[in-house]
Amino acid sequence: xxxxxxxxxxxxxxxxxxxxxxxxxxxxxxxxxxxxxxxxxxxxxxxxxxxxxxxxxxxxxxxxxxxxxxxxxxxxxxxxxxxxxxxxxxxxxxxxxxxxxxxxxxxxxxxxxxxxxxxxxxxxxxxxxxxxxxxxxxxxxxxxxxxxxxxxxxxxxxxxxxxxxxxxxxxxxx
Amino acid sequence: xxxxxxxxxxxxxxxxxxxxxxxxxxxxxxxxxxxxxxxxxxxxxxxxxxxxxxxxxxxxxxxxxxxxxxxxxxxxxxxxxxxxxxxxxxxxxxxxxxxxxxxxxxxxxxxxxxxxxxxxxxxxxxxxxxxxxxxxxxxxxxxxxxxxxxxxxxxxxxxxxxxxxxxxxxxxxxxxxxxxxxxxxxxxxxxxxxxxxxxxxxxxxxxxxxxxxxxxxxxxxxxxxxxxxxxxxxxxxxxxxxxxxxxxxxxxxxxxxxxxxxxxxxxxxxxxxxxxxxxxxxxxxxxxxxxxxxxxxxxxxxxxxxxxxxxxxxxxxxxxxxxxxxxxxxxxxxxxxxxxxxxxxxxxxxxxxxxxxxxxxxxxxxxxxxxxxxxxxxxxxxxxxxxxxxxxxxxxxxxxxxxxxxxxxxxxxxxxxxxxxxxxxxxxxxxxxxxxxxxxxxxxxxxxxxxxxxxxxxxxxxxxxxxxxxxxxxxxxxxxxxxxxxxxxxxxxxxxxxxxxxxxxxxxxxxxxxxxxxxx
Ligand code: SF4
Numbered sequence: 001x002x003x004x005x006x007x008x009x010x011x012x013x014x015x016x017x018x019x020x021x022x023x024x025x026x027x028x029x030x031x032x033x034x035x036x037x038x039x040x041x042x043x044x045x046x047x048x049x050x051x052x053x054x055x056x057x058x059x060x061x062x063x064x065x066x067x068x069x070x071x072x073x074x075x076x077x078x079x080x081x082x083x084x085x086x087x088x089x090x091x092x093x094x095x096x097x098x099x100x101x102x103x104x105x106x107x108x109x110x111x112x113x114x115x116x117x118x119x120x121x122x123x124x125x126x127x128x129x130x131x132x133x134x135x136x137x138x139x140x141x142x143x144x145x146x147x148x149x150x151x152x153x154x155x156x157x158x159x160x161x162x163x164x165x166x167x168x169x170x171x172x173x174x
Numbered sequence: 175x176x177x178x179x180x181x182x183x184x185x186x187x188x189x190x191x192x193x194x195x196x197x198x199x200x201x202x203x204x205x206x207x208x209x210x211x212x213x214x215x216x217x218x219x220x221x222x223x224x225x226x227x228x229x230x231x232x233x234x235x236x237x238x239x240x241x242x243x244x245x246x247x248x249x250x251x252x253x254x255x256x257x258x259x260x261x262x263x264x265x266x267x268x269x270x271x272x273x274x275x276x277x278x279x280x281x282x283x284x285x286x287x288x289x290x291x292x293x294x295x296x297x298x299x300x301x302x303x304x305x306x307x308x309x310x311x312x313x314x315x316x317x318x319x320x321x322x323x324x325x326x327x328x329x330x331x332x333x334x335x336x337x338x339x340x341x342x343x344x345x346x347x348x349x350x351x352x353x354x355x356x357x358x359x360x361x362x363x364x365x366x367x368x369x370x371x372x373x374x375x376x377x378x379x380x381x382x383x384x385x386x387x388x389x390x391x392x393x394x395x396x397x398x399x400x401x402x403x404x405x406x407x408x409x410x411x412x413x414x415x416x417x418x419x420x421x422x423x424x425x426x427x428x429x430x431x432x433x434x435x436x437x438x439x440x441x442x443x444x445x446x447x448x449x450x451x452x453x454x455x456x457x458x459x460x461x462x463x464x465x466x467x468x469x470x471x472x473x474x475x476x477x478x479x480x481x482x483x484x485x486x487x488x489x490x491x492x493x494x495x496x497x498x499x500x501x502x503x504x505x506x507x508x509x510x511x512x513x514x515x516x517x518x519x520x521x522x523x524x525x526x527x528x529x530x531x532x533x534x535x536x537x538x539x540x541x542x543x544x545x546x547x548x549x550x551x552x553x554x555x556x557x558x559x560x561x562x563x564x565x566x567x568x569x570x571x572x573x574x575x576x577x578x579x580x581x582x583x584x585x586x587x588x589x590x591x592x593x594x595x596x597x598x599x600x601x602x603x604x605x606x607x608x609x610x611x612x613x614x615x616x617x618x619x620x621x622x623x624x625x626x627x628x629x630x631x632x633x634x635x636x637x638x639x640x641x642x643x644x645x646x647x648x649x650x651x652x653x654x655x656x657x658x659x660x661x662x663x664x665x666x667x668x669x670x671x672x673x674x675x676x677x678x679x680x681x682x683x684x685x686x687x688x689x690x691x692x693x694x
Pocket of ligand 1: 052053054055056057091092093118119120121122126150151152153393396
């Protein structure tokens with residue numbers, strides 16, 4: 001226990017934007033945090049759906065949970081069921097074998113719902129394109145509100161994509 | 175020549191590791207398999223190809239075995255209008271799913287195989303259509319089809335009930351379906367259904383320009399992008415007779431070891447978290463983020479995608495970067511040592527790790543468990559030690575093995591391997607060697623075979639390439655990529671038997687197998 005406490009105190013909080021500007025991503029994270037709070041004023045429940053990615057995008061989405069980005073501290077939570085979700089974060093070209101599951105997940109998400117397609121694959125089909133087993137981009141299967149380019153996009157860009165979707169939804173309710 | 179005690183007419187491929195290829199007949203297919211198995215060799219991969227337009231003039235089934243001397247790639251041409259071959263599953267259980275996949279993609283069947291259910295085809299293409307056969311896709315209409323039913327094996331008995339999970343899972347994880355048969359909390363049986371991510375990668379390889387396709391290889395499984403890119407480039411270089419410089423090889427190993435450390439850091443955090451120790455996740459994910467950020471600065475990409483290219487590497491590092499990378503190794507080493515002590519001394523954590531999800535060495539040997547998970551169950555195999563190719567031939571890699579085969583053993587192997595990789599990284603940084611970072615590569619104007627074989631963080635990644643340079647065709651006719659997850663997924667079904675359902679995420683994570691790399 002003593003070791004754990006020592007490690008925690010020695011590390012301190014690394015999610016705070018540090019004073020020096022050289023570490024740009026951390027400063028950026030801080031700004032996005034503030035903005036999300038002003039726009040949302042409430043928690044955002046996100047359901048992630050991997051519809052056929054290479055898993056690279058999942059690694060970067062997972063990174064959002066690390067102390068640097070600390071998105072839970074802000075009130076963005078990854079939830080286990082689409083029925084609890086406000087936003088679907090979808091990766092990959094949609095494989096034909098996943099198309100039905102993705103459609104069902106989308107149907108199960110209560111209105112109003114947002115869909116953010118993450119990664120070059122989600123945006124356009126990426127290097128996999130369309131084929132006998134791939135339906136290509138996410139928008140070919142379910143309606144998409146915002147796309148985040150990158151292969152994979154950096155965590156901060158994914159966060160920005162979520163924010164953009166939320167902001168748009170606020171601007172045009174219903 | 176004699177390999178594994180058989181005299182075979184073999185051709186050695188010009189790859190940095192010992193890889194031989196031979197053509198065999200149906201009568202010897204199983205004899206060879208049994209011989210390899212009796213000597214403690216293992217089946218690495220099994221796949222099929224449509225060579226009706228090539229020299230073989232028919233469908234071909236191929237297997238790759240690992241024997242003491244190296245890798246043995248065997249081709250079995252099926253002959254005109256034949257589409258079946260002798261079943262290998264009774265000798266190597268891991269062959270079963272690979273054979274089912276070959277049946278879905280090429281319509282070749284293993285004679286008398288016990289399980290002939292489709293594996294990758296969930297109804298996305300008609301049962302009589304085989305997407306990797308020539309011309310099959312033109313006939314396949316583009317309409318989306320209904321998902322077909324799958325005959326799961328039912329467990330009968332008093333109080334037995336089924337828990338279906340997936341394909342969409344509760345966390346940020348890849349999709350797959352797990353069917354648990356349980357009594358109370360205890361798992362009697364787990365049956366997996368995979369293939370949800372099948373997006374036709376092997377077909378895609380043949381459509382891309384050959385010198386661009388390494389990018390696709392780096393996207394077979396994002397967490398192993400370096401291992402796949404290296405294996406793929408090695409295969410292309412071997413068929414082109416291209417040798418990479420000492421410096422390029424060292425830089426490749428630098429990337430591969432960094433990938434190993436990145437994944438182990440991520441897994442150790444996630445394993446702590448799955449055992450309700452959030453502290454572990456916070457600490458390790460912080461270290462992983464530091465690691466990825468420096469990768470971005472040094473190599474231009476956090477996951478190091480597209481850094482390995484045909485003929486070498488896409489970047490070089492200067493002295494200042496090298497110093498920073500070395501310093502980070504020291505830093506991470508200190509932190510990981512401190513955290514290892516915390517993990518080791520945490521009674522609650524050890525209680526969850528020990529004896530959970532056990533694969534005893536005998537079972538591991540029988541089922542062909544491989545890679546990191548294999549080493550945690552006493553299977554002493556690591557390509558970097560067994561067939562050290564440059565630059566590993568000058569690094570004397572220390573293999574880490576454990577005998578308990580439980581979650582704790584898989585955790586321990588990860589800790590050991592981080593330490594060893596950090597040592598290797600520092601050695602590499604001290605002496606990267608000379609030579610151009612990218613050698614010229616000329617693709618041959620004839621048919622050729624290429625193979626690549628690399629020890630990724632999860633286990634052996636293998637790539638087989640069929641090149642057609644005849645008459646200016648300049649195309650990849652067939653590309654097979656193999657992930658160690660093919661071997662290990664079926665073993666996970668055994669590892670959970672007798673455990674409680676809530677321990678499944680922990681056990682699953684301790685293997686951390688790839689869905690994308692398996693489904694292709
Ligand atoms: S965008 Fe890139 S990282 Fe994401 S799934 Fe596609 S290939 Fe993988």
